Amino acid sequence: MSSKKSHIFDGLLSDNTVLSSLMVISPIIICGESLKNAVAIIYAFSIITFFSVMLSSFVPKKLPYAVKIIIYALISSLVCVPVKLAAENFYAESINRIGIYYPLLAVNSLIVVQTEAKFFCMKKLRMTASLFFYILGFDAVILITAFIRELFAYGTINSRMVDVNRTIGGLAESFGGFIFLGIMCGIYRAIRSRISHSSAKEDNDVSDN
Amino acid sequence: MFLITDFIAFLAANLILTQALGTSTLFIAAGNRKSLVATASVITIFTTFGSASAYITDRLLPVKYTDFTLFFYTLAVGILYVIFLSALFFYSREKFDKAKKYIHVSAFNCAVMGTLLTINGRAAADSSLMHLGRYMLSGIEAGLGFIVTALILTAAYKRLTSSKVPASFRGFPAMLVYLGIISMAVYALK
Numbered sequence: 025m026s027s028k029k030s031h032i033f034d035g036l037l038s039d040n041t042v043l044s045s046l047m048v049i050s051p052i053i054i055c056g057e058s059l060k061n062a063v064a065i066i067y068a069f070s071i072i073t074f075f076s077v078m079l080s081s082f083v084p085k086k087l088p089y090a091v092k093i094i095i096y097a098l099i100s101s102l103v104c105v106p107v108k109l110a111a112e113n114f115y116a117e118s119i120n121r122i123g124i125y126y127p128l129l130a131v132n133s134l135i136v137v138q139t140e141a142k143f144f145c146m147k148k149l150r151m152t153a154s155l156f157f158y159i160l161g162f163d164a165v166i167l168i169t170a171f172i173r174e175l176f177a178y179g180t181i182n183s184r185m186v187d188v189n190r191t192i193g194g195l196a197e198s199f200g201g202f203i204f205l206g207i208m209c210g211i212y213r214a215i216r217s218r219i220s221h222s223s224a225k226e227d228n229d230v231s232d233n
Numbered sequence: 234m235f236l237i238t239d240f241i242a243f244l245a246a247n248l249i250l251t252q253a254l255g256t257s258t259l260f261i262a263a264g265n266r267k268s269l270v271a272t273a274s275v276i277t278i279f280t281t282f283g284s285a286s287a288y289i290t291d292r293l294l295p296v297k298y299t300d301f302t303l304f305f306y307t308l309a310v311g312i313l314y315v316i317f318l319s320a321l322f323f324y325s326r327e328k329f330d331k332a333k334k335y336i337h338v339s340a341f342n343c344a345v346m347g348t349l350l351t352i353n354g355r356a357a358a359d360s361s362l363m364h365l366g367r368y369m370l371s372g373i374e375a376g377l378g379f380i381v382t383a384l385i386l387t388a389a390y391k392r393l394t395s396s397k398v399p400a401s402f403r404g405f406p407a408m409l410v411y412l413g414i415i416s417m418a419v420y421a422l423k
Contacts, residue, residue: 046260046405050343053253090318090337094311097341101304109300124350127303128343133257136341198253199420202413206406214401 032150035158042165042205043212047133051125052166053201059182062170064111064118066163069129071107076100076135077143077155085144093136104130134158165208173204245423247378248348250416255344255379259386260405262338266387271332273383275339277376278317280348283310284372287349288365291356306349307341314340348375385415 041047048069055061080096087095104127111119111126119126138158143151174180177196179188194200248254255276262272286309294305317336322329339345352371356362362371386408392398393407402410 046409047257049256049260050253050347053256090314090340093337093341094307094314097307097311098304101307104303105300124347124354127350128254128347130303131307131341131343131346133261133342137261194417197417197420198251199413199416201253202416203410204413206402206409206411206413209406209409210399210402213406217401 032153033157035154035161036164037161038216039158040161040165040212041134041158042162043209044216045133046209047137048129048162049205051122051129052169053205054198055122055125056166056169056173056201057177057196058174058180059167059170060115060118061121062166064115064122065125065129065166067115068104068107068111068126069132069162069166070159072100072103072129073132073134073159074155075103076130077139078152079103080135080139081144081148081151089140092140096139097131097136100130100135101127134162169201169204169208173200241422243374243378244381244419246374247382247419248344248351248375249379249382250412250419251423252347252351254347254351255342256412258338258342258344259379259383260408262335262383263386263390263405263408266390268335269383269387269390270380271335272338273376273380275332275335276342276344276379277373279310279313279339279345280372280376280379281369282313282372283345283349284352284368285365286310286313287352288363288368291353291363302353303346303350306346310340310345310349344375344379348372351375382412382415386412 035041039045042049042052051065051069055065076096076099079099083092083095083099085092108119108126143155146154171181173195174182175186175188176192177194177200179186179191192200195204245251249256249259258272258276259269262269283306287306290302290305290309294302314336318329318333321332321336348371352362352368352375355371356368362368389411393411394404396403398407
């Protein structure tokens with residue numbers, strides 16, 4: 025039971041879309057430099073990915089791999105249209121800054137790679153729960169990244185000035201995004217290996233007793 | 234001197250190092266050197282022919298349907314995807330088995346779609362760029378940029394994955410930091 029649960033929650037921590045698999049990293053590197061952008065990306069990514077994967081799950085499994093991938097990409101590019109139209113009302117300012125990264129969310133790896141490799145190997149209910157946590161994992165990473173980068177690059181939190189003595193402008197640039205994400209990935213791996221190490225030790229202690 | 238200036242301009246326009254487009258694909262392909270360069274080459278084919286189909290889409294799509302640009306780009310890349318796979322299959326079954334994985338990875342990703350959308354954006358801003366030759370040239374340029382970045386990554390691949398790098402930073406995290414440093418150098422060239 026516990027192993028089943030850990031699989032469903034995998035996307036949040038142990039198999040995080042960004043930090044573990046390094047997927048969908050372009051929007052985080054370029055747009056994850058302010059909380060406003062991050063919220064707009066979270067809205068688009070969550071809705072596009074969730075509905076695209078759910079709708080794609082109805083595509084017949086017997087079709088050739090390439091045809092299925094094309095259909096998944098077409099479905100997500102159609103889902104992207106109403107999402108973008110709605111976003112133009114809610115996040116008008118952010119949409120301009122995000123630019124091409126908005127439509128690019130429609131061809132993210134979670135839709136065109138992970139669907140076949142992971143999600144469609146599961147039963148529907150389990151797939152829905154797992155997908156939810158994979159999306160949540162991405163949302164958490166972009167939110168944390170945007171918070172830290174905005175704080176130290178601009179000295180603001182959600183565009184409100186805060187008392188930061190020294191700002192690092194480079195953190196808002198693409199190279200800052202690459203380096204910051206690399207460091208975050210390293211820290212994530214260190215924490216993950218420490219956790220798995222300690223849980224393995226606990227398991228050994230229990231089996232010894 | 235002109236060549237150096239051109240090369241600097243080419244590097245400064247690199248879509249991976251300046252816009253992080255296709256970084257995930259680069260890391261998926263980073264399993265070994267051969268696959269990295271092969272994927273980058275297939276992506277160049279996709280960006281080049283994809284740009285031509287993007288030009289046709291932009292020419293034919295009525296303005297009131299511009300919200301569906303991505304859909305038609307996806308359709309165009311999908312058609313190319315099927316054409317490339319079929320052509321390779323009929324050309325040589327052996328080569329098809331070897332190369333199909335590169336085509337699968339290269340078709341739908343941020344590198345290809347990002348290139349098409351970037352070219353579309355440039356053409357929308359400057360109507361003088363709205364012709365087939367210009368679109369295809371931009372597509373080739375973006376693909377070559379991807380190959381250059383793959384080669385830059387390949388050059389340091391062994392060191393970035395060596396046991397001398399702390400375990401937590403070995404591989405992908407180190408590659409990200411490395412690309413960040415190269416991106417910083419390119420940023421300075423702008």
